[in-house]
Amino acid sequence: MTARKAESWDAFWAEVQGAGTEVIRGVEVPIPTDVPLAMEMRLKDLESDSSxxxxxxxxxxxxxxxxxxxxxxxxxxxxxxxxVIAWGMAHATGTKVSFREAYDTVVAAEADEGKAPNRAARRAASKPRSASTGGRSKPTSSASTSSARTRSRA
Structure with a gap:
């Protein structure tokens, strides 16, 4: 085993991450390769805050x-x-996606936001609740509603 020359952490991490850049709207930006720790700690707050x-x-x-x-x-x-944000977040979390894939994800998410609930959800919402518990009524057991099974004469 050959001993490697000691290298700095920054040099090592740059090699591991394979950092590069991309030009977006004329601005050269680093391709995110990891979610910054500060962002990870604030992500929930940032997602719900549109300020x-x-x-x-x-x-x-x-x-x-x-x-x-x-x-x-x-x-x-x-x-x-x-x-760009979808693309950047995907790369930051380790998923390399193209701009097209990021765009398609955004379009799909936007389409899902405006959809009405599906048929099953509408039906479930309209079913009556049990008066005493507020839950759904339990189905009647099959033993009290089914007919006797006939046996073959073989």
């Missing part, structure tokens, strides 16, 4: 501090932004 401050924080953690303003200045639209 400008929360959005800026999320973009800064993924791509850098000045990127959002550069994208806004370049005319990035909302669907583009959602696609």
């Amino acid at each position: 400008e401050e929360a959005i800026r924080e999320m973009v800064a953690l993924l791509f850098g501090d000045t990127v959002l303003d550069q994208w806004i200045d370049a005319g990035m639209g909302l669907m583009e932004f959602k696609t």
